Amino acid sequence: MISYAFRRVLxxxxxxxxxxxxxxxxxxxxxxxxxxxxxxxxxxxxxxxRAHYNLDQPILTQFFLYVGGVLRGDFGPSMVMEDFxxxxxxxxxxxxxxMLGFTAFIVGTIAGLVAxxxxxxxxxxxPDYLLVFVVLIPLIIPNFLMANLAQLIFGVYLGWLPVGGYxxxxxxxxxxxxxxxxxxxxxxxxRLVRGxxxxxxxxxxxxxxxxxxxxxxxxxxxHAIKPALLPVVSYLGPGxxxxxxxxxxxxxxFALPGIGKYFITAALNRDYGLVxxxxxxxxxxxxxxNLIVDVLYAWLDPKVRLN
Amino acid sequence: MKQVxxxxxxxxxxxxxxxxxxxxxxxxxxxxxxxxxxxxGESGSGKSQAFLAIMGLLAxxxxxxxxxxxxxxxxxxxxxxxxxxxxxxxxxxxxQDPMTSLNPSLKIKTQLSEVLVKHxxxxxxxxxxxxxxxxxxxxxxxxxxxxxxxxxxxSGGMRQRVMIAMALLCQPKILIAxxxxxxxxxxxxxxxxxxxxTLTDDFGTSLVLITHDLGVVAGVADxxxxxxxGRAVEKGGVDDLFYDPRHPYTLGLLHSTPHIAKRxxxxxxxxxxxxxxxxxxxxxxxxxxxxxxxxxCLIERPPLTDAGSGREKACFYEGPMAYGxxx
Ligand SMILES: Nc1ncnc2c1ncn2[C@@H]1O[C@H](COP(=O)(O)OP(=O)(O)OP(=O)(O)O)[C@@H](O)[C@H]1O
Ligand SMILES: [Mg+2]
Numbered sequence: 001m002i003s004y005a006f007r008r009v010l011x012x013x014x015x016x017x018x019x020x021x022x023x024x025x026x027x028x029x030x031x032x033x034x035x036x037x038x039x040x041x042x043x044x045x046x047x048x049x050r051a052h053y054n055l056d057q058p059i060l061t062q063f064f065l066y067v068g069g070v071l072r073g074d075f076g077p078s079m080v081m082e083d084f085x086x087x088x089x090x091x092x093x094x095x096x097x098x099m100l101g102f103t104a105f106i107v108g109t110i111a112g113l114v115a116x117x118x119x120x121x122x123x124x125x126x127p128d129y130l131l132v133f134v135v136l137i138p139l140i141i142p143n144f145l146m147a148n149l150a151q152l153i154f155g156v157y158l159g160w161l162p163v164g165g166y167x168x169x170x171x172x173x174x175x176x177x178x179x180x181x182x183x184x185x186x187x188x189x190x191r192l193v194r195g196x197x198x199x200x201x202x203x204x205x206x207x208x209x210x211x212x213x214x215x216x217x218x219x220x221x222x223h224a225i226k227p228a229l230l231p232v233v234s235y236l237g238p239g240x241x242x243x244x245x246x247x248x249x250x251x252x253x254f255a256l257p258g259i260g261k262y263f264i265t266a267a268l269n270r271d272y273g274l275v276x277x278x279x280x281x282x283x284x285x286x287x288x289x290n291l292i293v294d295v296l297y298a299w300l301d302p303k304v305r306l307n
Numbered sequence: 308m309k310q311v312x313x314x315x316x317x318x319x320x321x322x323x324x325x326x327x328x329x330x331x332x333x334x335x336x337x338x339x340x341x342x343x344x345x346x347x348g349e350s351g352s353g354k355s356q357a358f359l360a361i362m363g364l365l366a367x368x369x370x371x372x373x374x375x376x377x378x379x380x381x382x383x384x385x386x387x388x389x390x391x392x393x394x395x396x397x398x399x400x401x402x403q404d405p406m407t408s409l410n411p412s413l414k415i416k417t418q419l420s421e422v423l424v425k426h427x428x429x430x431x432x433x434x435x436x437x438x439x440x441x442x443x444x445x446x447x448x449x450x451x452x453x454x455x456x457x458x459x460x461x462s463g464g465m466r467q468r469v470m471i472a473m474a475l476l477c478q479p480k481i482l483i484a485x486x487x488x489x490x491x492x493x494x495x496x497x498x499x500x501x502x503x504x505t506l507t508d509d510f511g512t513s514l515v516l517i518t519h520d521l522g523v524v525a526g527v528a529d530x531x532x533x534x535x536x537g538r539a540v541e542k543g544g545v546d547d548l549f550y551d552p553r554h555p556y557t558l559g560l561l562h563s564t565p566h567i568a569k570r571x572x573x574x575x576x577x578x579x580x581x582x583x584x585x586x587x588x589x590x591x592x593x594x595x596x597x598x599x600x601x602x603x604c605l606i607e608r609p610p611l612t613d614a615g616s617g618r619e620k621a622c623f624y625e626g627p628m629a630y631g632x633x634x
Contacts, residue, residue, distance in 0.1 A: 204402060204404060204407040204408045205409055205410040205411070207402070208402065208408045208409065208410070208470075209410065210363075210394070211394055211395060211400045211402075212394065212395035212399075212421070212425070212473070213392065213394035213395035213396060213425060214391070214395070214422075214425055215425075216387070218421070222421070223413070226412040227410070227411065227412050300412065302411070302412060302459065
């Protein structure tokens, strides 16, 4: 088990390196640069700036300088927000983004599990039909549209919830963004759980469990949940990554202080260092999540665990 | 002799989109204490559905009629939570496919001990110990170690032994074994049948052995019930039916069983296919495949009637039936 986890970590290294490489060069290929503003800078100022950030070096040299920095844990300075290092900016925004993403993840996963299991147990009866229909809504309507609609309805017309913004402790401001983020995730989980639960409930081993007179509750909790969760668990890793990336947009819409704000501004401003830093961080998070999911999977499925 | 199960006029019907399938009709039989009843018939004759119905395990579209009396409780139409007081305790079932009948995500000991916790009120430790003893009893080497294994770590034969152990944990009055050996290789089959015989004798359990292999029936069963197209067509003692079959279908079955047919010097399978339950022929369901059929068989369905010495048959033909003269 431990050596399995270790091998997974090793195999992640080339992925990280590849991402850095691809992102680095794609960013440089995009037209414009960090110092192209409304007003053109004087030539010698620009020259000094470029020299300061090593942008006058050949691109390969820049690449190796950057990778060397990253290896030492230094993501470099932000090129647009002077006086800030990339690490500093990320450490300001990241905790908020993670908090938002994980809360939405937990809310969505639990709601999806319960709804999916209920639908499966009541297959082809009204709770099932209801769920199958309701779940389609967040899957069809994109996040940003949903967010705007929610702001309009619950924020403006009904006035139940604040439209946006956040100050430490004002959790009411997070209700809408979290629900908006959680809904499509919960919907996908519910569909997966419903499908796999229906399949599991029709298996021979559930019939065996029924023949033992165990009772519906025990059959569901002990015999059906674990195998029914397998396909769901393999979705949770990618699911959480969607959530964290979706969070970038939602943060923007609700004017929340996560890294979403920096990331989008950074991309627009060609703030090479900040975009790369955020991307690398995301890659790390996603790889870590996938690792956790694989370990969880092994726990659920003894066949994987023991081979 | 004391009857542990008495099935009366039982029927099983499946609802389809706009029709019905009658998988079992007018089934009647008694099962005596300690007795082994073999239920034989071709694929699709309704063997499994009849007994799944008694266990309350039919698919959602299935309906059961009639009665299945275990002492003075009728298992048919009973609410699930009430049925759960008997299933696994007084009446247990072993299924056709040992490879898929155990839960792949739970340890063997969990799947065994839960039965004792539920029906005997044992605590976990005691239940596990009893489960391990039972594993030993069904011939599993190193039972304590195997108890900690997951199903995929055991061979098919081992898994079927686990299923047997599981079904016998509460020493049930009735054990239904649905083709318990079909999925296993021949050498293991014989061992498994021995095991059934010994254990059910020890516990005084009555055994229903569902099979389409008459070879399996020979050494194990006391009585047998032959099914065709959802109905019993002949019933009686195993020896009587083997040496003196009265229904042409029983004769045909005997003929298609290799080591029994040896006496007839050739293997002679029954011609034609089992009937579709949705389009049973008029008259006797077996008539299109029967070498002895005459006019009456095409119009009227022969009822199951007493044929003397504890036998019953559903056939109008009364003449001699020689080996070799099957359709
Ligand atoms: N859920 C269902 N809906 C409709 N028909 C069904 C259903 N389940 C079983 N049947 C039908 O019931 C009939 C009897 O099936 P059963 O499983 O009892 O056969 P069997 O005698 O056990 O055969 P085998 O030797 O192949 O196990 C079959 O024709 C089958 O198609
Ligand atoms: Mg069957």
